[in-house]
Amino acid sequence: MPSPAPAPLISLTWTDHVTGTVGYLVVDRLVRGVSSGGLRMRKGCTLAEVTGLARGMTMKEALHFDPDGPPSRYVPLGGAKGGIDCDPRDPAAHGVLVRFLRAVRPYVENVWTTGEDLGLSQDLVDRAAAEAGLVSTVQAVHPLLDDETAARRRLADAFGVTVGGIGLDGLVGGCGVAESALAALDREGVAYSGTRVSVQGFGTMGGATARFLSEAGLTVVAVADVLGTIADPAGLDVEALLAARDAYGVIDRGTLRPGCQELPADAWLGAEAEILVPAAVSYAVDAVNQAAVRARWVVEAANMPVLPEAEALLAGRGITVLPDVVVNSATNAWWWWTLFGDIGPDAEEAFRHTRRSMRALVDHVLERAAAEGCTPRAAAHALVAERLPVMAERFGWYA
Incomplete structure (x- = not known):
């Protein structure tokens, strides 16, 4: 404990x-x-x-x-x-x-x-x-910062970069979440093609995650916003949904193509999918509704979406939760990689750095979890417990 x-x-x-x-x-x-x-x-x-x-x-x-x-x-x-x-x-x-x-x-x-x-x-x-x-x-x-003026200009320039109509700042977090999911698939030898995804929340993190997973060849079969769940077992047109959402991640139902089903808000949870991505509110998966989950992996794009008792029950059913502190950390890291100068205000450089860093981190956590027979969250917590004292000694709390 x-x-x-x-x-x-x-x-x-x-x-x-x-x-x-x-x-x-x-x-x-x-x-x-x-x-x-x-x-x-x-x-x-x-x-x-x-x-x-x-x-x-x-x-x-x-x-x-x-x-x-x-x-x-x-x-x-x-x-x-x-x-x-x-x-x-x-x-x-x-x-x-x-x-x-x-x-x-x-x-x-x-x-x-x-x-x-x-x-x-x-x-x-x-x-x-x-x-x-x-x-x-x-x-x-x-x-x-070594050069505050240059650093602030670099970050401002990065916020001005768009890719496919979406700002770079709104994409890097989802790139990190998607890479985390892909790392889990690769570890199990699961092909991207034919792997289905259900996403709760279609704002910054959920929308970007859906884009990157779709671009990698996975099939997004369900997306939920505050109005309900939109589903299509044959696969949703992620780019069309992104174009039809408002500033709060709500999708205009008038733009849905034939074949899309409009389902209740909680239908995303029990979708026929291998990967479940809660990317909206905290505490979305509890000890009761976790029973509806059919996925093999729950990838926490949101902060604290799976309650501890739900995670224990999911683990007992062979469902792995990739924890938020790992998989959704790229947004925060991207700010600092850019501001401190590890990367410039360039989308491809940002995505390469994000993928490389997140892949290394997720692989490390999953390897440790396998070696110690624990959950990925427990492995991440153990890693943090080792690193915090080193950080305190090397940099100081108030220095």
């Missing part, structure tokens, strides 16, 4: 004086005085959720730190997370976001680097940050 995670360094609750909306900031850990983690907005967001997400960010940073690996300009940061209990579609949401960022401005300026997460696009976060008087949502890391 793993020991409980230590209490976070900072945990605060904010109440909006205008609407009464509640928001949270949790800094789990610092490395060189800085932490990293996105800001989400969803109705029902809780302090416990944000605390768990912040701990997950600490793990993601540690997993991308290889003390024996090749030299890298990117030095891992600590983990943090922000969350606001508000529907992002609420007309008052933007004002709430601005006031939250204004309230936590000292943390963003000094210790917390942040960006888009569930319910928020980077453009929305950037606009709100500017209104709140912030230079950048990652300005806390600026003192760690």
Whole structure:
């Protein structure tokens, strides 16, 4: 039984004086005085959720730190997370976001680097940050850069890159998730052709994951958004669905081609597919509904989508969960690879680096899980437990 995670360094609750909306900031850990983690907005967001997400960010940073690996300009940061209990579609949401960022401005300026997460696009976060008087949502890391001007220009240029109508920043995370799934298939000797995929959530992460898996030759048979599940056993036209979604990942049903079935919202879970990709909300798979899962792999593109008791039951049925702290970590890492200068503002370079890094990480975790007879999550946790003390010794918490 793993020991409980230590209490976070900072945990605060904010109440909006205008609407009464509640928001949270949790800094789990610092490395060189800085932490990293996105800001989400969803109705029902809780302090416990944000605390768990912040701990997950600490793990993601540690997993991308290889003390024996090749030299890298990117030095891992600590983990943090922000969350606001508000529907992002609420007309008052933007004002709430601005006031939250204004309230936590000292943390963003000094210790917390942040960006888009569930319910928020980077453009929305950037606009709100500017209104709140912030230079950048990652300005806390600026003192760690060799050349701040060049680094900021490099990241801005990278955010201006599009591929197939989608921004590079909206694709790298899905590229990492897809590569994680492909690594699992390769390890088992499963051909891509004929392998079916069901995706919950068609926003940034879900949509990009579906694109990359489809491009690799897999068949996406089901996609779920807030309106329900769209399915076609013969395979969905992923590019057409991407073109038909709005800013919140909701697909225009009027564009669906003949043969597409409109099913209930939870139908994605029991789809006839080998790979299941929860890419929306946390806590999507619980001890009850896990019984509907028929897939061989559950690939966690979302943060904390599978509850621990559900994962244990899935493992008992021979279903492997590839954990979020591994497979969805590429978005965060891409920011830092680009800002610190390991890669430039180029899509193909970003995808190559993402695939290479994620393949090495997933292979390492799966090999350790096989050798120790444990789940991939337990293997990832063990790896983090080994790396965190090395990070602390080498870089310091507050240095």
